[in-house]
Amino acid sequence: MRLLSTRRRHPATKTIVLAMALFLMGALYAALAPTPRSSADGGMSTQVEEGKALFAVGCSSCHGLNGEGTSQGPTLMGVGSASVDFQMETGRMPAKAPGQQLPRKENQYTDAEIAAIAAYVDTLGPGVQIPEPEQYQSSELEAANGEERARLIARGGELFRTNCSACHNFQGGGGALPEGRYAPSLMGVEDKHIWEAMRTGPQQMPVFSEETLTDEDTKAIIAYLENLHGQPDSGGLSLGGFGPVGEGLWVWVLGIGGLAAVAVWITKKGVRAK
CATH class of the missing domain: 1.10.760.10 (Cytochrome c-like domain)
Structure with missing residues (x-):
């Protein structure tokens, strides 16, 4: 105890204690830190690299080289692979030009290319995953x-x-x-x-x-x-499939309009009879 008491006052004691504390914290972090997501997996990293290359050619002009977004397109950080899968499989992306709403059109990429781009975008931030x-x-x-x-x-x-x-x-x-x-x-x-x-x-x-x-x-x-x-078409007018609204409009126009026309005709007939 006397030896420890005397060594405690040594000028290098604080430095040694600080170095030991840092070493201990580093060891604890290395032991308890979560392992990185499957980026170390050879197949996944290859798919991500392919997706990054495809993204640079077909998507970066609007969304930025790193998906950060530009004045022509929003950021893709955190959108997830499901958003990429939806937009590209339905042909909405890549867009011919920015617009209020992108219509569905023919898809320009293969399933493997879409999966690769989705895998790359998924690395930009956590988001909704492609569903099973x-x-x-x-x-x-x-x-x-x-x-x-x-x-x-x-x-x-x-x-x-x-x-x-x-x-x-x-x-x-x-x-x-x-x-x-x-x-x-x-x-x-x-x-x-x-x-x-x-x-x-x-x-x-x-x-x-x-x-x-x-x-x-x-x-x-x-x-x-x-x-x-999947219901079979029973024929007749679908009236746009708007249900009671469209049907009620036609009932009003034809039904009430027809009654009004009959009332006018009866009135005119009565005036002529007199």
Whole structure:
């Protein structure tokens, strides 16, 4: 103890203690720090490098060489691979020119190229990942009997009418929005793309996170749309598929208008008789 007491007053004691403390902290950090994400994996790093090269050629002119964004396009940091998958598989990206709303068009990239670009963008920041099939395909619907199937579809219809029909109309046919924008039709849209659009909120569409609508909710909505769009055409005028609004307009124009015309005709006939 006497030896330690005398050495404690040595001029180099503080330096030695500080060096030991730093060494100890470094050792603890190396032991407890999380391992880096699969960037060390050979296959993934190769895919990311391929995606980076494709991104530099086809995307960087608008989004910046490192995805930081420019005056021609938003930043891609933190958008996630699902957003890239949706925008590129539907042909909305790359865009011919910036605009209020990008329409769906023919895809210009292969699945492997899209996956590579999505993998690269995913390294720019955490975001929504490309979903697995079980996240948007309802196996319950396929295995359900008639009553259970009807219940699942009805639940999906309720969720769709509550959260989606204001823009896409009650059957997903699309509709006009303010400032020259529009909600696209959902007829024929792939299940995965509906899931990705709900999770990433492309353009003016709001983001429906898992806290708002779970994967079970999204599968119910997709099941409702599949059942609705799979119904046979019974003929007649669809009136744009706008439901009671369009039908009520025509009832008013033809019904009330017809009654008014008959009333005018009867009145004129009575005047002539006198």
